Amino acid sequence: MQDADIERLKKSVRTYFNLEMACVAEMLELGRSLKPQQVTLVPERREEITTEGGLDITTDPSRIRNAIEALTDAGIRVSLFIDPTRAAVEQSKKLGVPAIELHTGSYSHRPESPDTLESLRDAARRGADLGLAVHAGHGLSVRNVGLVAEIPEIEELNIGHSIISRAVFVGLDRAVKEMLEAMRTARSS
Numbered sequence: 001m002q003d004a005d006i007e008r009l010k011k012s013v014r015t016y017f018n019l020e021m022a023c024v025a026e027m028l029e030l031g032r033s034l035k036p037q038q039v040t041l042v043p044e045r046r047e048e049i050t051t052e053g054g055l056d057i058t059t060d061p062s063r064i065r066n067a068i069e070a071l072t073d074a075g076i077r078v079s080l081f082i083d084p085t086r087a088a089v090e091q092s093k094k095l096g097v098p099a100i101e102l103h104t105g106s107y108s109h110r111p112e113s114p115d116t117l118e119s120l121r122d123a124a125r126r127g128a129d130l131g132l133a134v135h136a137g138h139g140l141s142v143r144n145v146g147l148v149a150e151i152p153e154i155e156e157l158n159i160g161h162s163i164i165s166r167a168v169f170v171g172l173d174r175a176v177k178e179m180l181e182a183m184r185t186a187r188s189s
Contacts, residue, residue: 006034018037022041023041032076041055041064055080057082078098084103084123085123086122089127102123102137117147121151135157137157138158140162145186
């Protein structure tokens with residue numbers, strides 16, 4: 001994705017614009033100039049094909065705090081993409097963000113494991129108890145989204161790859177409807 005692509009998206013998105021980006025100077029400057037409604041800080045390493053875990057918010061918390069303050073000062077809501085652990089949730093609260101996104105990758109790779117689901121449930125409860133907006137995402141599909149969608153504290157699911165991959169075969173409209181139906185079914189049970 002090029003900067004011009006993001007600028008076009010900013011102009012065309014008619015709903016909530018959440019820019020996921022690395023916590024590096026050039027991306028922070030881009031975020032501050034575009035002024036999306038929200039920035040979600042994510043770990044991003046050039047050698048990764050996709051994000052393999054949550055943002056490291058403990059090794060250098062002042063770097064993260066400075067990024068949060070710079071974005072917040074620009075009027076942008078900030079969320080942190082974190083591993084689903086109590087420690088990461090509590091550190092996020094200390095850093096002063098209003099929202100977190102729980103990394104669902106471990107669950108997505110092993111949805112049959114009760115431990116991965118319980119980690120998500122526990123982190124979501126703790127986040128809500130601390131007054132954080134709780135979001136989740138990564139690797140979710142129509143087949144595995146149900147148990148995550150059932151977690152009442154999770155307000156938002158961020159799902160892109162699976163919907164776009166499915167859309168290649170059935171079209172975007174149907175792919176989105178299938179995902180929404182899977183989430184609604186789970187929430188109503």
